[in-house]
Amino acid sequence: MTQSNMHLILRLEINKNHNSFGEIATIISDSKGDLTAIDVIKEGAETTIRDLTIKVSNKEDQETMVQSINDLDGVTIQHISDRTFLVHLGGKIEVRPTLSIDNREELSHVYTPEVARVCKAIDEDPSLAHNLTIKRNAVAVISDGSAVLGLGKLKPEAAMPVMEGKAMLFKQLADINAYPLCLDEENAENIIQIVKSLSPSFGGINLEDISSPRCFEIEERLKEELDIPVFHDDQHGTAIVVLAGVINALKLVKKDLKQCKIVVCGIGAAGISITKMLLKAGAENIIGVDKEGAITKEEHYENPMWTWYGENTNPNRETGPLPTVIQDADIFIGVAAANILQVEDIKKMAEDPIVFALANPDPEIAPEVANPYVRVMATGRSDFPNQVNNVLCFPGIFRGALDCKASTINDEMKLAASKAIADVIPEDELNEDYIIPGVFNKNVVPKIKEAVVEAAYATGVARNKKDI
Numbered sequence: 001m002t003q004s005n006m007h008l009i010l011r012l013e014i015n016k017n018h019n020s021f022g023e024i025a026t027i028i029s030d031s032k033g034d035l036t037a038i039d040v041i042k043e044g045a046e047t048t049i050r051d052l053t054i055k056v057s058n059k060e061d062q063e064t065m066v067q068s069i070n071d072l073d074g075v076t077i078q079h080i081s082d083r084t085f086l087v088h089l090g091g092k093i094e095v096r097p098t099l100s101i102d103n104r105e106e107l108s109h110v111y112t113p114e115v116a117r118v119c120k121a122i123d124e125d126p127s128l129a130h131n132l133t134i135k136r137n138a139v140a141v142i143s144d145g146s147a148v149l150g151l152g153k154l155k156p157e158a159a160m161p162v163m164e165g166k167a168m169l170f171k172q173l174a175d176i177n178a179y180p181l182c183l184d185e186e187n188a189e190n191i192i193q194i195v196k197s198l199s200p201s202f203g204g205i206n207l208e209d210i211s212s213p214r215c216f217e218i219e220e221r222l223k224e225e226l227d228i229p230v231f232h233d234d235q236h237g238t239a240i241v242v243l244a245g246v247i248n249a250l251k252l253v254k255k256d257l258k259q260c261k262i263v264v265c266g267i268g269a270a271g272i273s274i275t276k277m278l279l280k281a282g283a284e285n286i287i288g289v290d291k292e293g294a295i296t297k298e299e300h301y302e303n304p305m306w307t308w309y310g311e312n313t314n315p316n317r318e319t320g321p322l323p324t325v326i327q328d329a330d331i332f333i334g335v336a337a338a339n340i341l342q343v344e345d346i347k348k349m350a351e352d353p354i355v356f357a358l359a360n361p362d363p364e365i366a367p368e369v370a371n372p373y374v375r376v377m378a379t380g381r382s383d384f385p386n387q388v389n390n391v392l393c394f395p396g397i398f399r400g401a402l403d404c405k406a407s408t409i410n411d412e413m414k415l416a417a418s419k420a421i422a423d424v425i426p427e428d429e430l431n432e433d434y435i436i437p438g439v440f441n442k443n444v445v446p447k448i449k450e451a452v453v454e455a456a457y458a459t460g461v462a463r464n465k466k467d468i
């Protein structure tokens, strides 16, 4: 399993007559822990209380370390906390007013009675909501918890930490107010109706972690029936960033997308959208593999998207499981599940293999295992180089769409976003560990925004006057 770097905070009461701090430090390092901070909480004549912040890479090492410290005479573990859980206490976002209300007169403007005039004006002309409410800069991040990261179906409450995380990123990276909404509803038609009912309050809808094939119908219907952008992030955000990464990786290995054999593993929301994007960008030889093997035109599938897939990919009618079809592939893109790609599979790929193992939180192959055998390696995670993750896209693409009041996010806007992300890295800086800009690169959001706005005007979906 790929390391996940948990940060623990151990509060220890240490009897100074029994123990030297060196003994504790030795236990930590013997258990592969990394002591990153020591805070003295209380210093007495006989005892000292200290908080030790320790990085550990897995649960087993953590348990060994805690047990060994517990076994020391004169040391009491008062408390163990996990920094990841600590940052989630009370949730990760809040709503703040844009002005303060300090007296009755101000109260009467923002609330009753004066607010009624604004309500009536919007009722007469609903387009005024764009200027007179939060709508113009508000995005709903909506999930039903049916495909949370690669964890599968979770309770809607359990999807909230991911949706809150997306909302934080919308705000921090693109100054968009995003509202996480997890629905206790499985039926696709009901989800469509709920999102439609919510839509008057928002300038855009970001659908997240909704399982396939339901996600396709839900998104398609909402796109048809609403006049604000509806964007299923796991499909399009992921595809846009993957294409950007592929464009730059191919510059490094000096191959042409048209000539490449590309294996996409996991033909769900992300896999199908990535494939469509690569086809639009010029790829001609893509083979999709899911649990039952390669998808071909000859098979009959219940899932209509797989029928489409078989008809539009796999020109050489390759069949069989991943270890078979990966033979001579130039690029592997995994959006399936953890640990399903083996070193033996990579060894069968063409020269200079490009491997994007994007399942979260654990990739299809751990980078430390794959690295000796690949030319370019990317994952979806923030703790390895080349983070190919939709976080690079959704803030910028919505910033652009909201700013020009786009009615939709179309293919031209998506392709423009891919190219903009790829172009953030100057060619002379490209290298195997830097094919995709980092999330905190300040150029990413402005470049995507600019390209997306331009594409929106060029395709007639921008509704703001160009000079505003």
Ligand SMILES: NC(=O)C1=CN([C@@H]2O[C@H](COP(=O)(O)OP(=O)(O)OC[C@H]3O[C@@H](n4cnc5c(N)ncnc54)[C@H](O)[C@@H]3O)[C@@H](O)[C@H]2O)C=CC1
Pocket: 147, 148, 149, 150, 151, 209, 210, 211, 212, 233, 234, 235, 238, 265, 266, 267, 268, 269, 270, 271, 289, 290, 291, 292, 334, 335, 336, 337, 340, 358, 359, 360, 361, 379, 380, 381, 388, 389, 390, 391
């Ligand atoms: N790095 C990134 O930005 C993103 C990563 N992902 C990751 O990609 C994965 C898939 O996400 P979605 O497409 O939203 O899920 P999904 O549920 O729509 O699709 C997953 C597909 O993978 C297939 N699959 C599962 N195990 C497999 C195996 N052993 N071999 C072949 N296929 C297998 C499933 O049958 C399904 O068709 C998740 O781990 C998710 O975290 C998804 C979106 C963005």
Ligand SMILES: CC(=O)C(=O)O
Pocket: 148, 149, 150, 209, 233, 234, 359, 360, 380, 389, 390, 391
């Ligand atoms: C990154 C993301 O959206 C996912 O793994 O589902």
Ligand SMILES: [Mg+2]
Pocket: 149, 208, 209, 233, 234
């Ligand atoms: Mg997602």
